Amino acid sequence: MKIDVATLFPEAFDGLKVGVVGKALAKGLFELRLHNIRDYSADKHRRCDDYPFGGGAGMLMTPQPLHDCINAIDPAHRARRIYLSPKGKTLTQRRVVELAGEEALLFVCGAYEGVDQRVIDLDIDEEMSIGDYVLTGGEIAAMAAINAISRYIPGVLGSEQSTDEESFSDGLLEYPQYTRPAVFNGVAVPDVLLSGNHAEVDKWRRARQLELTRKLRPDLLKGEDK
Numbered sequence: 001m002k003i004d005v006a007t008l009f010p011e012a013f014d015g016l017k018v019g020v021v022g023k024a025l026a027k028g029l030f031e032l033r034l035h036n037i038r039d040y041s042a043d044k045h046r047r048c049d050d051y052p053f054g055g056g057a058g059m060l061m062t063p064q065p066l067h068d069c070i071n072a073i074d075p076a077h078r079a080r081r082i083y084l085s086p087k088g089k090t091l092t093q094r095r096v097v098e099l100a101g102e103e104a105l106l107f108v109c110g111a112y113e114g115v116d117q118r119v120i121d122l123d124i125d126e127e128m129s130i131g132d133y134v135l136t137g138g139e140i141a142a143m144a145a146i147n148a149i150s151r152y153i154p155g156v157l158g159s160e161q162s163t164d165e166e167s168f169s170d171g172l173l174e175y176p177q178y179t180r181p182a183v184f185n186g187v188a189v190p191d192v193l194l195s196g197n198h199a200e201v202d203k204w205r206r207a208r209q210l211e212l213t214r215k216l217r218p219d220l221l222k223g224e225d226k
Ligand code: 4FV
Pocket: 084, 085, 086, 109, 110, 111, 112, 113, 114, 115, 128, 129, 130, 131, 132, 133, 134, 135, 136, 137, 138, 141
């Protein structure tokens, strides 16, 4: 998979060069290319922002640098072009898995109050949000999406890790997890997990998932008989 990012702050993506994702990049399991939108500005001062027509607080990203950057990266429009925005559909694990199947992704990071609407209309396939709040730029949202998507790229998670049983993989929150020591700070691990009875462990875990999901995320229970 090839992931391109159009951003005013390429250095923000150093955060992806560590840990599991950093190792995967070093091994070439997927490709990440960063493009500085400012390099495409035709303005003599390399400006990429201007005041919004009609007034209003803050600045907007001007259309020319972003439009030219996007089309220089992806001239044949082969990539799925995603603009990070609070107006977008909130990213879910289901969408993460779908995007992990794409050959090429292009994440477009806004800044300031956002971007000129004509770039979205002309150049963007989908708007994606990571949550109902406003960030100063799309970079953190893009890194969150890239991080989540990378977990589904073959070889990124070691054999000891898996995407099979985790929060949202079966539409429910994950069950509580414990490791050594068996008693910590006077609190013991639930006996069933030490029993060696896998059927009972599975039953206990499913019951905890339902209990946790009902308590913390009832919205995930779509009325199905769970
Ligand atoms: C955002 C979000 C987000 C809005 C203006 C960047 C900022 C600036 N992106 N999920 N929530 N973006 O707040 O994805 O351009």
